[in-house]
């Protein structure tokens with residue numbers, strides 16, 4: 001399951017960080033999730049709380065922030081939100097559109113005690 005693998009990845013980062021900073025507990029975990037990462041938020045939260053049971057992150061609050069899918073056209077310079085996963089430039093129709101954000105899944109910050 002996609003979300004379970006992601007939750008495991010996040011858990012590893014959290015435990016590593018908590019260990020290095022001698023934390024007694026993890027209070028907040030803030031995650032940035034790209035629109036295109038294909039994550040179901042509820043599912044990720046569910047997987048994470050299952051994994052976090054009995055760990056340093058058991059009572060952590062999870063904040064999920066959605067990062068919009070933004071593209072940049074190399075042909076005309078258009079930059080903006082990509083609607084409906086249409087990767088052609090809405091201005092000039094070019095297919096030379098790069099994804100600038102919206103694919104990431106990363107830990108934005110952690111708060112520990």
Ligand SMILES: [Zn+2]
Nearest residue numbers: 073076089092
């Ligand atoms: Zn264009």
